[in-house]
Amino acid sequence: MSDATAPPAASTRTFLVTFTLVLGAVFALFVFDTFLAGVQRRAGASEAAARYREGTALMAAGRPAQAVEKFKAALAIERLDADYARGVADAARAAGRPADAVQVLGPLLEREPTNGAANLSMARALLAARDTDQAVSYYHRAIYGLWPGDATAARRAVRLELVDLLAGRGSRQELLAELLPLEDEENPDTALQRRRAHLFIAAGSPERAAQVFRQLLRRDRTDADALAGLGQAEAAQGNYGSAQTHLMAASRLRAGDAAIAAQLAQVDRVRDMDPTLRGLAPAERRRRSAMLLGAALVAADRCPAAPADSALPPLMDSARAELARPARAVGLAAAAEGMMDRAEQIWAMREGCPEDGNADQRAAALVLDKLRE
Amino acid sequence: MRSLPDLLWRAVDRLRGREDQLALVLSLMIGAVVGLVVVAFILLTGRLAAHIYPAGSAGWRRIAAPVLGALITGWFLARHFPGARGSGIPQTKAALLIEDGFISMRTVLAKFFLCCGSLASGIALGREGPSVHVGAGISSVIGRRLGLTREQVRWLLPVGTSAALAAAFNTPIAAVLFSLEEIIGDLHAPVLGSVVISSATSWMVLHLVLGDEPLFHVAAYHLVNPAELGIYAVLGIVGGLGSAVFVKLLLGLRLRFRALPPRTLWLQPAVGGLTVGVMGYFIPQVLGVGYDEIGRILNGDIILRTVLLLAALKIVATAVCYASGNAGGIFGPSLFIGAMLGGTVGGVAQLLFPGHTAGAGAYALVGMGTAFAGIVRTPLTSVIMIFEVTRDYSIIVPLMVSNLIAFFISARLQPVPVYEALAQQDGLHLPGAESRSASERVPVRRVMRAAPAPLADTTELADALARMREAGADAWPVAGREGFRGMVGRDAVEGALASGEGGPTIAGLVREAADPGEPESGAHVHPDHAIGVALARMGAAGLAALPVVSRRNARELLGIVTLQDLLAEFGLGAPRDARSGDV
Numbered sequence A: 001m002s003d004a005t006a007p008p009a010a011s012t013r014t015f016l017v018t019f020t021l022v023l024g025a026v027f028a029l030f031v032f033d034t035f036l037a038g039v040q041r042r043a044g045a046s047e048a049a050a051r052y053r054e055g056t057a058l059m060a061a062g063r064p065a066q067a068v069e070k071f072k073a074a075l076a077i078e079r080l081d082a083d084y085a086r087g088v089a090d091a092a093r094a095a096g097r098p099a100d101a102v103q104v105l106g107p108l109l110e111r112e113p114t115n116g117a118a119n120l121s122m123a124r125a126l127l128a129a130r131d132t133d134q135a136v137s138y139y140h141r142a143i144y145g146l147w148p149g150d151a152t153a154a155r156r157a158v159r160l161e162l163v164d165l166l167a168g169r170g171s172r173q174e175l176l177a178e179l180l181p182l183e184d185e186e187n188p189d190t191a192l193q194r195r196r197a198h199l200f201i202a203a204g205s206p207e208r209a210a211q212v213f214r215q216l217l218r219r220d221r222t223d224a225d226a227l228a229g230l231g232q233a234e235a236a237q238g239n240y241g242s243a244q245t246h247l248m249a250a251s252r253l254r255a256g257d258a259a260i261a262a263q264l265a266q267v268d269r270v271r272d273m274d275p276t277l278r279g280l281a282p283a284e285r286r287r288r289s290a291m292l293l294g295a296a297l298v299a300a301d302r303c304p305a306a307p308a309d310s311a312l313p314p315l316m317d318s319a320r321a322e323l324a325r326p327a328r329a330v331g332l333a334a335a336a337e338g339m340m341d342r343a344e345q346i347w348a349m350r351e352g353c354p355e356d357g358n359a360d361q362r363a364a365a366l367v368l369d370k371l372r373e
Numbered sequence B: 001m002r003s004l005p006d007l008l009w010r011a012v013d014r015l016r017g018r019e020d021q022l023a024l025v026l027s028l029m030i031g032a033v034v035g036l037v038v039v040a041f042i043l044l045t046g047r048l049a050a051h052i053y054p055a056g057s058a059g060w061r062r063i064a065a066p067v068l069g070a071l072i073t074g075w076f077l078a079r080h081f082p083g084a085r086g087s088g089i090p091q092t093k094a095a096l097l098i099e100d101g102f103i104s105m106r107t108v109l110a111k112f113f114l115c116c117g118s119l120a121s122g123i124a125l126g127r128e129g130p131s132v133h134v135g136a137g138i139s140s141v142i143g144r145r146l147g148l149t150r151e152q153v154r155w156l157l158p159v160g161t162s163a164a165l166a167a168a169f170n171t172p173i174a175a176v177l178f179s180l181e182e183i184i185g186d187l188h189a190p191v192l193g194s195v196v197i198s199s200a201t202s203w204m205v206l207h208l209v210l211g212d213e214p215l216f217h218v219a220a221y222h223l224v225n226p227a228e229l230g231i232y233a234v235l236g237i238v239g240g241l242g243s244a245v246f247v248k249l250l251l252g253l254r255l256r257f258r259a260l261p262p263r264t265l266w267l268q269p270a271v272g273g274l275t276v277g278v279m280g281y282f283i284p285q286v287l288g289v290g291y292d293e294i295g296r297i298l299n300g301d302i303i304l305r306t307v308l309l310l311a312a313l314k315i316v317a318t319a320v321c322y323a324s325g326n327a328g329g330i331f332g333p334s335l336f337i338g339a340m341l342g343g344t345v346g347g348v349a350q351l352l353f354p355g356h357t358a359g360a361g362a363y364a365l366v367g368m369g370t371a372f373a374g375i376v377r378t379p380l381t382s383v384i385m386i387f388e389v390t391r392d393y394s395i396i397v398p399l400m401v402s403n404l405i406a407f408f409i410s411a412r413l414q415p416v417p418v419y420e421a422l423a424q425q426d427g428l429h430l431p432g433a434e435s436r437s438a439s440e441r442v443p444v445r446r447v448m449r450a451a452p453a454p455l456a457d458t459t460e461l462a463d464a465l466a467r468m469r470e471a472g473a474d475a476w477p478v479a480g481r482e483g484f485r486g487m488v489g490r491d492a493v494e495g496a497l498a499s500g501e502g503g504p505t506i507a508g509l510v511r512e513a514a515d516p517g518e519p520e521s522g523a524h525v526h527p528d529h530a531i532g533v534a535l536a537r538m539g540a541a542g543l544a545a546l547p548v549v550s551r552r553n554a555r556e557l558l559g560i561v562t563l564q565d566l567l568a569e570f571g572l573g574a575p576r577d578a579r580s581g582d583v
Helices: A012-060 A064-077 A082-094 A098-111 A116-128 A132-143 A151-169 A172-182 A190-202 A206-219 A224-236 A240-253 A258-273 A282-301 A312-324 A332-349 A359-372 B004-017 B019-052 B060-079 B089-097 B105-120 B128-145 B150-169 B172-184 B192-210 B228-258 B268-282 B291-298 B304-323 B331-352 B360-375 B379-390 B393-413 B418-425 B461-471 B490-499 B531-541 B563-569
Strands: B475-480 B483-489 B545-549 B557-562
Touching: A012 A064, A012 A082, A012 B004, A012 B019, A012 B128, A012 B192, A064 A082, A064 B291, A082 A098, A082 A116, A098 A116, A116 A132, A116 A151, A132 A151, A151 A172, A151 A190, A172 A190, A190 A206, A190 A224, A206 A224, A224 A240, A224 A258, A240 A258, A258 A282, A258 A359, A282 A312, A282 A332, A282 A359, A312 A332, A332 A359, B004 B019, B019 B060, B019 B105, B019 B128, B019 B150, B019 B192, B060 B105, B060 B268, B089 B128, B089 B150, B089 B172, B089 B418, B105 B128, B128 B150, B128 B331, B150 B172, B150 B192, B172 B192, B172 B379, B228 B304, B228 B331, B228 B360, B228 B393, B228 B418, B268 B304, B291 B331, B291 B360, B304 B331, B331 B360, B360 B379, B360 B393, B379 B393, B461 B475, B461 B490, B475 B557, B483 B490, B483 B545, B531 B545, B531 B563, B557 B563
Parallel strands: none
Antiparallel strands: B475 B483, B545 B557
């Protein structure tokens, strides 16, 4: 304790020297600490990157639950790294924990609200959490967000992902609204054009679809997909003749394609049932009309939602009576007209009932829809 | 014209002569030096730990490293640097209160390097206590080298401790409060300004080097339902009980280690190393201070059984590591234990009341403060510290509820605070924050007695003396035309009678109770004054009894407090019969 006794008052020189030494120590320590902090930062970044790589490998191996832990370890070191946060979120979503993903992405999006990739991850997480409306909102933020590198391609990919979602939901108006900006793309590739055209059909805009398919065919007349697509678009517009022509051409180019064959068969069936085609003999027109009326009756019978106390039952009775009446050579055209009228009325009254799965019924439905239009 | 060195000399001399300016400069300087040293301590410990435990290292390292670390540091601590053992906070208090602020450079260096090695090897102790010791030591060394007086050096210690804690824990306000509440034991200490400046300087240095990163990143938590306060109260009870168990275990184990033969002193820390190593082999989160794990828990990454197990293991690991003589503190482990207990309570609450409680992370957060309040027993610091660590204001009310309950339960079960008890085991009798304020908590109201009927200031000297002799009183209240005036002492009356000076009445001998110029410094006390104030004023007035007057009107006499009654309050003698009204 000798040092604890009252220290002698230091001379001014000692005071000044001590003061200078302390200031020197401050400077030296600052340099040393900055160096150490740099080493620490680099080591931390390196370790975080290693954990991130491990997580990515685990994701690729289909082990998202383990990947979550690796990504979390990376994020614990580099807390502000958006990629690591997205890694945790995407892995958590893949592991069936979308709520965890949303929780991780929340702070990231608070910091970086315009981060396109983070918004996309959030959209996917919300979609997995069945919050589709919010998911759509985040898809939009992702589309208009900032993307590193090729932002156009990234935004297009997000929009197409959103488009697929909307097509799956059957949101035709929203789908069309997302498809239209894709038309402004410069030099879009064939695959994108084809996909966009098919989606136009899903969005209820077969005219635009046909236009795109025609553009594709101008580039390559032997594009079987475009021919089939154009046939589909024409069919959707009720142009079954043109549809048949294009589908047959597509079928010739790609003989074994079951999808094209099925579409062609459907169009053939519609055309076989259509009583309005030009050049049909009166007897044939009456036969087709009777077939349509019969299909309408079957559909109305199978419809549980058809109102029993409406005008439908007497109309159906009268239709059955007319079908039971033998065909005569005279008045075939009038009979055909009458049957078509009744078929249309019955079809209109059963609106809202579920569609029948039978191919003939579906074909009849298409013809009746066409007649109504 | 004077030369530059001459001007410099004069400036230095002037600085040395002006205490306020010197205090300001020293606060800035100590804040910067201590902040940088503590940052170096944190970074060196981290780098060393990264080398001892490289990523994906084998499990045997988790046993070997703490055992070897404890053996090496234990040998140095036992043979060469006994002053560097333990936390450093009791040692700092001892330096401040007993050793005139003396901490040797040797102890500072040993504390720095040995704690660095010990903590990096995985010993389950914290860095804050050692940082406080190092910070205080640096202040002491600088103060002595600058030729300051012993008193000045003494008051530099809290300046160093607040700078150290601000850097070690990234909590500048809590650092100030801790220095005042625990180290000095007086929230109104005259060094408050210097303590604040050094803390702020140190914090700025920390941010300059390491950036603006809080110690823990926590999601924003809110009180989901007012009824949740009940669950936080339960957390307070659990935290209080857990704290008491931890402190009792630590103190009990330490006594047993101290009873072992002195030749085993160097070997004892290895017991702590082995204990934490074996635990860490199976559950690595037990190793070290565990701030990473706390961060995970605070963000709701909780598995109920794991957090409960971690709380139990950490209590044992820290108690054994500390008791066996390793270098390191209990500050950080307290937070770990609290976070785990909080996580457990929160997890159970979520199971019982799903949808009606905040996430378990919120309870872990409050649990940290709860355990700190229970173990370290600085309730104000614990609230502010958690607020600063998390930067989340919304949790403050549950935190206060929980902390106070834990504080009272812990104080009931373990009356002597941990740092005080540790010092007592070392043979040092340091006052804790609680014991220091004990005398301040006893108000005059508790010991005052009814006042006798005052004498009129026109009473003749002989009559007054006769009255006082009759009652056996040393002083008597006197009233004038405007009401109560003050006290007249028996000695003064006897003196006046003997000398024949001062007039025929007692009017000129009255010690006025209230001086209109300085109303608070007169020969009186108020009922809410601490008895210590009464003693001081009795001494200043030379009276063995003081009037107790109303704060509303100093001429309103409420009672009398006598020296005998004050002594009786401390257990010295018995008070006179209060009913008699004797003075």
